[in-house]
Amino acid sequence: MRQSQFEQRYRPLWERLEATLKTLEKTRRPGSAAADFAGDYQSLCHQLALARERGYSLALQDYLNDLMLRAHRQLYRHRTPLLPRLAAFFAAGFPQAVRRQWRWHLISSAAFVLSALLVWGLIQYDPELVHTVVGPDQVADLEEMYHPDLRDTGTRDRADDVMMFGYYIYNNIGIAFRTFAGGLLLGVGALLAMLFNGSFFGAAAAHLSLAGASQPFFTFVIAHGAPELTAICLAGGAGLRLGWAVLAPGSWGRVDAIRRAARECLPVMYGVFFLLVAAAFIEAFWSSRELDPQIKYTVGAVCWALVLLYLLLGGRSVAPQGSRDGSE
Helix, strand or coil: CCHHHHHHHHHHHHHHHHHHHHHHCCCCCCHHHHCCHHHHHHHHHHHHHHHHHCCCCHHHHHHHHHHHHHHHHHHHHCCCCHHHHHHHHHHHHHHHHHHHCHHHHHHHHHHHHHHHHHHHHHHHHCHHHHHHCCCHHHHHHHHHHHCCCCCCCCCCCHHHHHHHHHHHHHHHHHHHHHHHHHHHCCCHHHHHHHHHHHHHHHHHHHHHHHCCCHHHHHHHHHHHHHHHHHHHHHHHHHHHHHHHHHHCCCCCCHHHHHHHHHHHHHHHHHHHHHHHHHHHHHHHHHHCCCCCHHHHHHHHHHHHHHHHHHHHHCCCCCCCCCCCCCCC
């Protein structure tokens, strides 16, 4: 889209927002003036990002940036209650943020899946290769956890579940945020993290399949794997976006480019935290239960379907944070 078309398309929104800001800046009781303010502000943020990404004139970028700063001040002056904002974020803001960065998340997911499949195939061909990815102690731990003849089938009490819930949150969130922060190393850190995580998963799955423990393994991981693996891939994608800002800052200074990229990635990382808490809950209170495999697989399939549908369709019925005409 040429700049003239871009301005013609969104000028009415900017003028409406300017008129709203003039009212908000004069009064402490916004009344009906703030009815569409939050949505217009979110749209403006995305339009500013598009203007920067497409290299539109600095005059236009400065105009939109000044408008955004004015709107930002008023947004926090007339802040809506926390719960409605959280509900709006998880209903629309998070999935829309994921879709705006879909290319980075696709690269991250591809790195995970392809490395897992490659390592799986190599270990099927030569089982001893598992030791190049997974250490001897880790192999023994995996067999003890999942092999039918070695695993402890005793029941866990509620205290154990709560303890493991806290451990899973700590462990998974640590992995996700290290992956995201690794993007600062020119994106290489995030990419290597995804390749390593994929390789480890592929090696563990391949070894346990050869050892006759595939069913205990997959029935355990399939349900909580939906939010957990999705969150890790999203963290990798956000890290790659951060790394690209370091490599190609465009017309901005490198520090400013990193700050902009971090602001764009923050909604995704907030959602990653939510997904990992959900994954920890499922893993602690459901995955460890000894139930019929068909039930576990069915619940796991439902979890995967819900996560994917949420990210693909969430927020499409409302004006997205990128525009007011329904496009993203």
